[in-house]
Amino acid sequence: MVNIATTPAALKQRIKRFFNTTNRGRQTVAQLIEQLQTSGKVYLFGGAIRDIALNGITAFSSDIDLVIDCSQDTLDLALLTLSNTSIKQQNIKQNKFGGYRIDTGKWLVDIWPITQTWAFKHTEVVYDNVTSLLNTTVLNWDAIIYDFGEQTLIHQPEYFNALAQGHLDLVLVDNPNQTGQAVRILRTLFDKQVHTISPPLARYLTRLIHLYGEAKLREYEQHSYRSRFLHSANWPILYLQLNQPPKNGRVEVDLLQKTMSLPLEAPISDEK
Known part of the structure; x- marks a missing residue:
């Protein structure tokens, strides 16, 4: 059994290893992120980080959630003009919330503009900056963000203690x-x-x-x-x-x- 990554340094190392690899599936996602970064700051969010922390990168099989700091129109154009990846346009589907789901062949990647996050539009959670995303998850284990540009983790002070102790808590009740x-x-x-x-x-x-x-x-x-x-x-x-x-x-x-x-x-x- 893989040890839980109970420090920011250990988890950041795992995330970097996941995306900096010769594995074709991961390379496809890394290339997608690199292109999206020309349109705005890109963040890895939620369950993917949780599962990498808990289970390591070899056993990772979750969907990948990406949030981008740009407008809806900018994201629409960025995905319409993708190049230098193996992703085909027919594998990019827009959902009813304004985000996109991309089938990379290995993983499903969900992408949405940060201000279009459902909780910011339909609950009392207010968007101030990227840290506000931490208040939009249902569970505390999902309330963590990785900033690809800065290569830093954003989380509450008690996040790693909760993970190490195996303690699960409720963050936001409202959900569609x-x-x-x-x-x-x-x-x-x-x-x-x-x-x-x-x-x-x-x-x-x-x-x-x-x-x-x-x-x-x-x-x-x-x-x-x-x-x-x-x-x-x-x-x-x-x-x-x-x-x-x-x-x-x-x-x-x-x-x-x-x-x-x-x-x-x-x-x-x-x-x-």
């Missing part, structure tokens, strides 16, 4: 896809080294499970992910742990490997 968020949180509990969660997160997840039901959550996962955890999840243990009293302000959980991941026959796009 509540079903998807419930599935993402559940998959994190069953697939990551989570040892404690905050009481607000326990209550939030319990409410979503009751609202949508096990069957709908399993169906969503089946149609959205390359691997399945919820079909063989031990739901009684999950409910028991979510509803136990907190100790020292935290709810203890032990759900890792309480289920078997069942691979699907083909990759399936994860809805954003």
Whole structure:
């Protein structure tokens, strides 16, 4: 098992190694980032950084989220005039939020202008600068940014302690896809080294499970992910742990490997 990157220096080293490589798939993404940087500052955001921190670069299989500091029109033009990459125009799809999803052949890359972030337009989260992105994620483990130009990480002071301790917390409740968020949180509990969660997160997840039901959550996962955890999840243990009293302000959980991941026959796009 790969050690968790529990310091900014260790995590930055992993990110640099991921993109500075002879691996063709990673080179394609690196070339895309290099071209986008001519249009504005480009940031790696969220789950990709989390997974590189937790699992290293060899086992990395997540989508890649990129945020660019430019206008919508500038991003539209930049992607329309891509060159020097193996990415074809038919593999670039715009979504309903103004961002784009690019199928690079190896990874799915989501790109959007920073001011078009859903939370800035539809919640009380205010955009001041790139640091404001930290307030737009559902979970604290996703609240981290890598600045490609400056080669620096942007995060809250307690980020690496939470990662090292396996503590998961709720950041933002509002989201356009509540079903998807419930599935993402559940998959994190069953697939990551989570040892404690905050009481607000326990209550939030319990409410979503009751609202949508096990069957709908399993169906969503089946149609959205390359691997399945919820079909063989031990739901009684999950409910028991979510509803136990907190100790020292935290709810203890032990759900890792309480289920078997069942691979699907083909990759399936994860809805954003």
